[in-house]
Amino acid sequence: MALSLDPEIAQALAPMAGAMADATPPAVGDIAARRAMWEPIIGAAGTAQPIPDDVKTSEHHTTADDGARITMRWYTKDGAAPGPAVLFFHGGGYIFGHIDLFDGPVSRYVSASGVPMLSVEYRRAPEHPFPAPLEDAYSALRWLHAHAAELGVDRDRIGVMGDSAGGGMAAGLTILARERGGPKVARQILIMPMLDDRTTTPDPHIAPYLLWSYDDSLTAWPALLGEAAGGPGVPATAAPARLEDATGHRPAAGLHRGRPARRLPRRRRRLRHQTQPRRRAGRIPPAPRCPTRVRLHRLHLRRRPPRHHRPHPRPHIHLSRHRARSPHATGGVCRRSTQVARTPLPAATESLGHRHEHTEAPRGRAGIPLRAACALTAGRLPDSMRAARHLILT
Incomplete structure (x- = not known):
């Protein structure tokens, strides 16, 4: 190896x-x-x-x-x-x-x-x-x-x-x-x-x-x-x-x-x-091994709420890279009033690697x-x- x-x-x-x-x-x-x-x-x-x-x-x-x-x-x-x-x-x-x-x-x-x-x-x-x-x-x-x-x-x-x-x-x-x-x-x-x-x-x-x-x-x-x-x-x-x-x-x-x-x-x-x-x-x-390319499935990303708790109209899941890089994005998730946009894995990985201002470094339970x-x-x-x-x- x-x-x-x-x-x-x-x-x-x-x-x-x-x-x-x-x-x-x-x-x-x-x-x-x-x-x-x-x-x-x-x-x-x-x-x-x-x-x-x-x-x-x-x-x-x-x-x-x-x-x-x-x-x-x-x-x-x-x-x-x-x-x-x-x-x-x-x-x-x-x-x-x-x-x-x-x-x-x-x-x-x-x-x-x-x-x-x-x-x-x-x-x-x-x-x-x-x-x-x-x-x-x-x-x-x-x-x-x-x-x-x-x-x-x-x-x-x-x-x-x-x-x-x-x-x-x-x-x-x-x-x-x-x-x-x-x-x-x-x-x-x-x-x-x-x-x-x-x-x-x-x-x-x-x-x-x-x-x-x-x-x-x-x-x-x-x-x-x-x-x-x-x-x-x-x-x-x-x-x-x-x-x-x-x-x-x-x-x-x-x-x-x-x-x-x-x-x-x-x-x-x-x-x-x-x-x-x-x-x-x-x-x-x-x-x-490469800390700037973290595995997103290990981060605590915001998940969609249960069906009976979803607001109306139902949120639209948008997978475009444009929404993922909006100034409202946090940790690879873009949240708006009635829309939830999630970043595709390659785009999120790229954003973490280039340290965009809207991306926060992942932290462990001890704050490290x-x-x-x-x-x-x-x-x-x-x-x-x-x-x-x-x-x-x-």
Whole structure:
């Protein structure tokens, strides 16, 4: 099966791909070379968009159980009302990255959503292997709960969020908090999370399009877990895809490999592989391979009313392309006083592909646009925080 990169996604990834084009891929196990290559790229991506001036930051510190001092940065939007908050963990495969590199993305998340965030400078592997990074995250969660009143935060509405390794950290922290009986985590917001240490066999269909390669995973997981990586004894707090019992687990929503992620089950059941969620009735359908050419039968288009509810005279179903492109059209359906016009599939597909002004992007149940579900870079996720606010505030 031949795959191709969607032009819209290719355009978004072009700056990062261009920065990596002249770089020689580091060998498996070369952590210093990966830090030298990736951190400038992440920094450039973080500053590609303007940093909002309505967000203020302050530095805080806490101490882990082993005595390590942890730096945390608190982001708040001017005039934001007290309420929910998010504990944020940056990406970097557990081996590189720090909070300064993600200052721009976190500021934009806070400015767009109005939800304050606490970004955590957790310790990195291999200098500090598991469980040190997770214990740093747990100490930060306890600190946020302890200082919730003075920060204007509702303890019952604290969520955890992260991208890549930070997404795996957020999921592992939720499991750890459940095992230890608290503090409470209200929601998980996971962006392309790093969940499974067993994905070591390259997939030839997607390997040519990867920015984070299989060699990178073969370097990062052993740095975090040592010789246990890929073996049977890895706990779910280190690799959350190994979780067997999700009883009492908090809901998770996020973006993973270009499709909206389903919520983790609340009742006792065996989890399927996270990258291949089961299709269920009523769930958000996976994003199509070409998001600008959505399948119209999956959209909730307006249907004709039952026969006994139809107005008189009976509406005329008009299938011409002219009516479909009228200024009264919405989502491929043209509604007038006594006439209902429906767009033929080729015309509607063309209108969505060319972004006519009357066409709205389809959205899933969580409010995540399907097109945004495929935007994986730090500067291409403005709509993800709209979903984050929806998930936290409800």
